[in-house]
Amino acid sequence: MKELNSVQEFYKDKIIFITGGSGFMGKVLIEKLLYSCSDLKQLILLMRVKKGKSEMARVKEFEALPMFKRIMEEKPEVMKKILVVSGEITEKNLGLSEENLQYVIDNTDIVFHVAASIRFTAPLKENVLTNLVATQETIDIAKKMKNLKAMLHVSTAFCTVERSVIDEKVYDHPGNPFNLISLAKQMDEPTMSGLEDQLVPPHPNTYTYTKRLAELLVQDEYKNSNLPICIVRPSIVGPALKEPMPGWVDSLGAISGIIFGVAKGVIRCMLIDPESNFEYIPVDQSINGFIMVAKQIGTQNKRSEEIPVYNMTAEENGLFTYQKFYDWMKSLIFKLPFLESLWYVNITMTMNEKYFWFNVYMFQMLPALLIDFALMILGKKRYLVDVQRKVIKSSYLLRAFTAKKWKFYTKNFHNLMLIQSPEEKEMFNIDTNANDPVQYFKDSVIGV
Numbered sequence: 001m002k003e004l005n006s007v008q009e010f011y012k013d014k015i016i017f018i019t020g021g022s023g024f025m026g027k028v029l030i031e032k033l034l035y036s037c038s039d040l041k042q043l044i045l046l047m048r049v050k051k052g053k054s055e056m057a058r059v060k061e062f063e064a065l066p067m068f069k070r071i072m073e074e075k076p077e078v079m080k081k082i083l084v085v086s087g088e089i090t091e092k093n094l095g096l097s098e099e100n101l102q103y104v105i106d107n108t109d110i111v112f113h114v115a116a117s118i119r120f121t122a123p124l125k126e127n128v129l130t131n132l133v134a135t136q137e138t139i140d141i142a143k144k145m146k147n148l149k150a151m152l153h154v155s156t157a158f159c160t161v162e163r164s165v166i167d168e169k170v171y172d173h174p175g176n177p178f179n180l181i182s183l184a185k186q187m188d189e190p191t192m193s194g195l196e197d198q199l200v201p202p203h204p205n206t207y208t209y210t211k212r213l214a215e216l217l218v219q220d221e222y223k224n225s226n227l228p229i230c231i232v233r234p235s236i237v238g239p240a241l242k243e244p245m246p247g248w249v250d251s252l253g254a255i256s257g258i259i260f261g262v263a264k265g266v267i268r269c270m271l272i273d274p275e276s277n278f279e280y281i282p283v284d285q286s287i288n289g290f291i292m293v294a295k296q297i298g299t300q301n302k303r304s305e306e307i308p309v310y311n312m313t314a315e316e317n318g319l320f321t322y323q324k325f326y327d328w329m330k331s332l333i334f335k336l337p338f339l340e341s342l343w344y345v346n347i348t349m350t351m352n353e354k355y356f357w358f359n360v361y362m363f364q365m366l367p368a369l370l371i372d373f374a375l376m377i378l379g380k381k382r383y384l385v386d387v388q389r390k391v392i393k394s395s396y397l398l399r400a401f402t403a404k405k406w407k408f409y410t411k412n413f414h415n416l417m418l419i420q421s422p423e424e425k426e427m428f429n430i431d432t433n434a435n436d437p438v439q440y441f442k443d444s445v446i447g448v
Contacts, residue, residue, distance in 0.1 A: 004039065005423050010295045011037035014149075017108040019089055019138060020115030021045040022058060024251050025154070025237060027067065028287045029112060031244050034078045035071050036427055037291070044104060046087045046094055046115070059084055067244040089115050089134035093141060105144045110294050111151040113138045118253065120205040120397045125192040128184040131210035132177055132217065139221050139229070149298035150228050152290055157235040157279065157311055157408055158401055159212040162202045165407045168309040170219045170231065175199065177213040177220075204400035222307040230297050234286045235313035235408065236401070239444040241282035241435060247447025248283075255280060257394070259448045262326075263333045265343030266384075266391050269359035271399035272349040274323040279313050279406055281432065282440065286312050288428040292416045310413040314432035322349060322402065328438055332445045342384075343367070351403055360395075364388050 004012060016033065020026040021043075033040060047058060059082055062068050071078060085104065088095035096104065117130035135153060142151050160171050180199075183192060196206065203209035215231055222229055238255035240248040249256045261267035289312050297308065326347060333345050348359050365388055372382035416430060425431065 005421055005427070007291065007295050007420075007424050007428055008037050008039060010298060011110075011291075012039040013041045014109040015042045015044065015107045015147075016040060016110045016112065017044045017046070017104055018112045018114060019046045019094070019134070020113070020154075022047060023114065024249070024253070025234075025283060025287065026114045027062065027065075027250070028240070028244070028248075028283050029114065029290060030062070030082070031067055031071065032284070032287050032291065034081065035075070035244070038075055038078050040081065042081050042083055042107075044083050044085055044108065046089065046096075047084050048086060048088050048095070056084055065250075067248050067250075070244060089137070090129040092137065094134070094137050096141075101141070104141060106146060108142075108145050109147050109149050110298065111138065111142050111145075111148065112154070112290060112294070113152065114154045116154065116211070118207060120207050121393070122206055123189050123193045124196050124200065124206045124210075125184050125187065125189045127206040127210040128180055128192075131207070131214050132181050133184065135214045135217055136177075136181060139218070139227065142229070143221075143225060143227055148228060150230070150294040152294055152297075153214070153218045153229060153231050154290075155215055155231050155233045156208065156211050157233040157313055158406075159208050159215060159233070161204060161208055161400055164405060165409075166311060167409045168311050168412045170215050170307060170309060173212055173216060175209075175213050175216070177217040180210075180213060205397060208400075219307050226303075228297050228303075230293060230308040230310070232290055232293055232310045233312055234289075235279040235281050235311075237283050237286055238280050238440075239282065239447045240284045241440055241443075242429070243284040247443030247445075249444070249447045252448070255444065256448045259329060259333075259445055260338075261391055262329060262345060262347055263338040263341060263445070263448070265341045265345060266364065266387060267347060267395065268343075268363040269348040269350065269356055270395050270402065271351065271353065271356050272322050272402040273351055273405060274326075274349040275321050276402075276405040277319040278322050278325045279319070279401075279408065281313050282435070285430050285432060288430050289413060289416065292420070292428055292430065296416065296419065308412065310416075311408045311410045312413050313408050313410060314435070315410055315414055320437055324437075325441070328441050329445070332442050336442075336445050342371070360392055364392060 021030055063072055085100040093101050115134055117127050142148055160166055200206060200209045218229060218231055221227055236254045252260050293310055330345055350356050368384040368388040371384050375382050
């Protein structure tokens with residue numbers, strides 16, 4: 001039997017509790033742990049019944065996904081290491097039954113709190129419950145765990161929107177996460193939504209606002225207890241670089257949404273500084289970072305005074321501008337055209353809002369109105385105006401991230417490579433400087 005490397009040795013015989021396992025990043029985390037750390041003892045997945053399907057039925061569907069192909073071909077027995085527990089992240093004790101709660105408390109070694117709402121347009125109460133209450137409930141359970149070695153809280157690199165230079169630390173904010181949780185539990189949704197204009201600015205949406213306050217909550221716990229917790233901050237998470245397969249993606253958010261919209265001809269203009277860096281990280285490199293961070297936290301000899309924070313984005317010399325991203329994407333889409341595209345691939349990038357809205361109405365909404373009118377005459381269902389409304393709203397909401405020059409310090413994240421053996425660097429690749437961006441985006445276009 002092949003000798004285990006230090007990362008595999010750390011995860012050997014460990015029981016890992018994961019929230020958010022049904023999401024894009026959660027599934028990649030599950031697959032990677034089962035494939036590369038197969039000697040782990042168990043993965044406990046907090047899941048709920050969704051669309052009439054039981055928790056076990058949803059996990060069984062994993063086996064049919066292309067991303068689980070290598071596991072099903074090489075080591076299908078590891079799928080038996082998944083234990084599903086029914087729950088709801090916004091409820092007390094995450095909605096766990098007494099029996100399951102006690103099992104989680106008595107047996108968990110590592111916690112990955114990945115669950116979150118990433119809906120920019122969600123009402124304040126919804127995102128407080130999902131991003132703050134769920135974090136507090138997970139922490140409260142973690143504090144009771146008898147064998148806990150490490151807990152990772154997944155945040156976002158863009159939660160400190162008023163700054164353009166972001167270090168690997170938690171920044172102060174006048175908001176109080178505990179007061180906000182109390183308000184969310186007492187107020188109905190319309191009443192709480194009425195407070196958004198007062199509470200949320202300068203944040204552009206309730207997502208970054210609640211993720212920002214969640215960091216304060218986690219930091220407060222770190223300072224006032226011995227909980228081995230840390231914060232990881234991925235930037236724009238894109239399709240897979242290599243694992244479980246190049247270009248793999250299962251949602252049309254972030255990078256994949258832009259590629260799809262441009263390729264289909266429905267996105268014609270965006271509020272973007274074409275010369276600013278495109279801050280991104282492939283999903284598998286982000287997940288490899290999670291796995292390495294948990295190992296580092298779980299094996300550290302001395303607890304740091306400040307909570308460990310890891311900004312997970314490409315290093316500066318591995319980045320490129322939005323203009324380069326578009327040029328590569330346009331070239332690739334011409335070579336790999338999408339079926340049923342509505343228009344020739346072209347996009348205007350501008351920082352001028354008036355020019356943005358002119359382009360949007362002339363080259364997105366007006367053609368959509370004309371096509372829907374033609375569909376109505378033909379007796380067919382109209383749809384393009386509704387599509388454009390959603391696309392335009394999403395494009396406009398992204399301006400807080402795309403119309404700004406960012407600089408992220410990533411020393412903590414990229415220093416993880418210093419503790420990796422050559423084998424671990426290959427198995428748990430986080431070296432963003434070694435990525436070939438042209439090949440990556442070719443795979444991403446194919447994946448989308």
